[in-house]
Amino acid sequence: MDASQFVVQVFNGLVIGSTYVLVALGVTLIYGILRIINFAHGEIFMLGAYLAYFLVVRGHLNYWVTAGLVMMGCAILAVVLERVAFRRVRGFELGPLITSIGASIFLQNLALILFGGDPRSLPTPYLERIVHLGPFVFSIQRALIIPSALVLILGLYLLIERTTMGRMIRAVSQDWEVASLMGVNPIAAVVVTFVIAGALVAVPSVLVAPLFYVFPLMGVTTTLKAYTIVVMGGFGNTTGTIMAGLILGVAESMVAGLGASLWVDAVSFLVLIAFLLVRPYGLIGERREENA
C-alpha cells in the first residue's frame, strides 16, 4: 500500500466509522440512562431506510424533506418501542435485554412479510455526482456522511451538556431515584432519550441506504459493530463511542485494503477483546468501583 492509498483508506475508514458512530450513539445513550442494551436499535435503522424508500420512490418527496420526516418517524418508532418493549420490564435483570432481542426479531420478520425479501434501491441526486480530488474519488452521497456525523455529534453534545433537558437526562443517568427525588421526571427523560436515539439512527438510514440498498436484515451487521463500539468506548460514554467508532472504521479499512478482507471481523473482535482485557471500562471511561 503506497502513501496515497494509505490516505484514501483512512478516508474510507472515517466514512465507515462515522456510520458506526451514528448508530452506536443511540445505543450508548439508551444504555446510559436505562442500563439496557437495545438490540432492536438496528431495526429502527432498517425501518427508517424503508420509510425513506417509500417517501422518495412512492411519495416523490425531496431527499432532504424525506430525511426530516424519517428522523421524526424513527423518533416515534423508538418511543413506541420503549413503551411496548421496555417500560413494563424495567427493573427486571434480564427482562429488557430479552424483550429487545424479541422486538428485533419481530421487526425483522415484520419487514420481511410487509415488504418482501427483495432488496430495494433508494435513489438520491448525490450518488452519481463523483468528486475527483487528488487520490480521492468519492460520491457526494458518501462525502455527506462525515459532515453529517460531525453536525449531529456537536448538536448532541450541546443538547446533553448545555440544555435543561440534557441535564435532566444526565441526572437520571447518574441516579434514577435521586433525580426523581429532586423533581426530575425520569419517564420524560427516558422518552426524550429514545426520541434522540431514534432521530440519530435515522440519519445513517437515509445517508447509507442509497450507497447500498434497503432490505429487512440491513440493521443486523451495522448494529453488531455498534455494540462492539459501545463496549470499546465505554458503556454510556458518548465521547468514547465516537473515538472507538472512528478507530474501528479505520482499522477495518486498513485490513481490507491490505487484501485481508476476510479478517475484518476477526480484527474488529480482536480489538474488542484487547479492550476488554486492558481497559474493560472503555476507551476513556473511568473505573467504576462497586459499592459494598
Add this chain to the structure above:
Amino acid sequence: MIRWSRSNGALFTVLALAWMAAHGSPAGAAGAGAPAEVKIGLPIPLSGSGASIGQRFQKAATLALEDLNKMAAGKMVFVPVSADSQCEPKGAATAGRKLILQDQVNVMVGELCSSATLAIKDLAGQNKVPLVVPDSSALNITEQGNPYTFRIIPHEVQQHTALARVAINYYHLKTFVVAYEQTDAGVGAGKSFINEAKRLGGEILDEIALHRDSPDFTPVVTKIKGANPAALHLTMLLDPSVRFLKALHEQGVAKPVFSSIWYAYPLFEQLTGPASEGHIRQLFYISSSKDPVAAEFTQRFKAKFAGEEPDFNHAQFYAAVRLVGEAALKYGPSREDIRRGVAATKDYQSAIGPLTFDAKGQVRLTPQSIIFIQTKGGKAVILDDEPGFDKKKILGF
C-alpha cells in the same frame, strides 16, 4: 385435582377434531380410492440473506404444483411442505431432518446455497429420499456421486470455465482480479475461473476472498483499483454484489465485470443502477428468451402473478418441481419410484433448456443450457444474438 366435566369433554372433542383436520391422515395411508398424496419437501431459505430468493422459489413452486395437480387429474395430489433452511448448513440440516423424518416427504427440491445443499444431500442419501437441486453450483454436490441427488444446472467448473472462455476468446481480455465470497460456491467459482483463464494464457493480478456481510467494500475496491486489471471476475450473492459494484462505480473503476448466474434480470440492474453497465453474466433462463418452452413459462407466470416478470430463480425452481412431479406421475409416488423417474430423465424440455442427467446426477451441459448477457443502458443484451458471437466456437463444446 382436575375434574372431568362435560365442558372438558366438549373441549377435548373440539381439539381432537381440530388436530385431525389440521394433520389429516398420515402420509401414504390414503384410504381406498383416495388419490395418493405426494409430499414435495421444499428446504428453502425463508429468513436470512437468501430469503428474497426463497420467496421466489415459493412462487415458482405454487405455479408448478398447480400444473402438476391438473396433470394428475385426481390420481395423485401434490402437496408442498416448506421448511426454512436459512441458506446455511445448520439451518439446512435441521430443515432437511424435519422434512424427511417428521413430515415424511416423498422427495425434496432445494436448497439455494451450496453449503446448505451439501448439508441436506447426505441426509437425503442416508434416508433414500431423492433431492433435486435447482440452484446450487458447488462441484462436490454431484461429483461424489450420490444416487439420490440430482442437479438441474451446470456446476461451478462448467459455469466459470465457460465464462473464462468468453472473457478471453470473445473479449480478448488478459489480466483479471478475481474476487469471491468465502463459501463453498464462491471459492469453487473463483478457482474454476482462475484455472481456465490461466490455461488460456490470462494473468491473475489478484485473488481476493470476501466476506459477504461486509458493510462496505470501498477499501477492497481501492486495492483493486491499484492493481488496474483489464476485467474482474466476481462471485457473491446478489445483495453484497450490489454493494460491491456500487463501490466500483463510485471509485471510477469502469472495467468489465464477469459473474455467474447469481443475479436475476432485471432486479440486478434496477438495484445496481448505472453501476451495472457493461456487466457480463451467464443465465440459464431469461424472460425475453424466444425458446418456446421458456416463453410459455414466462407467459404463464405473468398470468398467475399479476404481470410479474419471472427470473431464473423462478424458472429453475419451477423446472425442478415439475420434473419430480412428472417423475412421480410416470413412475409412481414412492421415494424410490421418483428417484428412478428422475434418473431416467432424458431430454426433458424445460424453461432452462433440455435436461438429461449423467451417472452422477449432474445435468449434461450443452451450449443451449447457457445464455450470456451483457447489461447495456440498463437492459440485458443477449450475446448469443449478437453477430460474431459463435457460442460453440467460443466455448469449445
